[in-house]
Amino acid sequence: MIDLPETTNVYRRMPKELFYKYLNDDSTLKKTFIDGIRSIIWINTISSETTNSPKGKHVTEIAIVEIILNRQAISANILEIVNREIDQYAVFIVRYEEWGQIWCCDHQLINPETGLFNCQNYYQTNWMIADELTLKIDGGNLDQVYENFFMQIAGKPFPVRVDRNRKQTDEIIKKVEQAGQNEQLESLKALEALIKSLERQMEKEMQFDKQVKLATDLKNAQEEIKKIKRSMSTHIEIHQPEIVVAQEETAETVRSFFPNVYMKMQDRTGNPFEYSLL
Template sequence: MMLGLPKSTEFNRRIPKAKFYENVNITTSLKRLFVNQIKNIYWRNKIASTTTNLIDGKYVTEIEVFEVNLNNSQVDIDLFKFIDSVISYHILYILEYNGKYQVWIGYKESTNIEKKISKVDRYYHTNWLEETELIVKLEGLNLDDVYENLVRQIAGDKLQSVNSTESLKQSVECEKQIEFLQKQINTIKNKIRKEKQLNKQIEMNTELKKLKSTLEKI
């Protein structure tokens, strides 16, 4: 029983890879990724109000669990982006390679609830794990809460919020801000190392202190 999910959610149906792209326009390079990187795809679980005692959320009505058997340990994120773009439901991926597993999930934001259009902003994943370590908890009363908690479980420390009232969206935005500031800090550090003029070094050091101070406040 994968991920320790309820038996009522089990689906266990193999999906031919071509099913994902046979009725949509797909680039040759993306099709090549499907062929070269993916061995098989199985639809393992369907987490929904019909398969659990959870109620539908405002944004999330189903979470599909796909097991993706890989041909090597590296996978191109464009594959997930494509699958998430053609399937309106939220998806949790279990990647398998040589008997080891990784769990991936995208932070999928709804851009149009009526038309069920959404986009994945970014992906989070676990380290490679043994099958016995593959456990996720369905926490929450509705599928919105369950999905948010799954993203936090899989993201781990990246989305640990200090404030318990902070929404998942706020946590993700905070993480983006931290990444942006860290990139700026690294860029300025490199410039300081290369700069020969003392007055410019002093200017850049002042800017560096400001950025570090902003980062510490987040």
């Protein structure tokens, strides 16, 4: 049985209409969302204010959301739509009649300045009698609490958080600085700042046409960064061709490298013919 502290109780119903804005014109997904889900209820919030667990480096709150289904099936796409509206780390308790599952995902931070993160993969328990589902708060801070939730649900440790984009960019900047490519470095930094600004605007923008414009600008900036990185990588690794001094063309040279050719270059008396390797 899932028994969380009463201090974490929320029990706020979330109307399905809240999520329609994320469906856009995908009629199939919208039909699946409308027909497959009976109700969505935010039942708990685990935070430093509602528990004794302090904030972590990555996790400041964990939402516990209950989804009641009309049939015994749900896709990760549906959970992703709900997660967008919640916009924080979440654990989903999915119920159908007397059956239940618990779902979570391996959130990875993609922008440390804005706190923007995304979900790489979703994991879930097996279907079981809903009253037999268990979830225990354990950990010194909310990072550890969520990681322990992940372990209880997925049955394996939470993946190591790696900012791959930042690591790659740092390595390239280091090489560029060593190569003295200051102009390209400044362009790269300016584009990165632009991308961060566009990401912040996209998070707040509600109008569809403006979202499209921001998405286009973001894609163009990302493509420009790729071009600069390719250019910098090309200029950094320059190999000078090896200069080979041609050996003097003599009979001994021919004899040492091409003995069979040398034999054919002699007449019957052993005198060499006039020859040239060119």
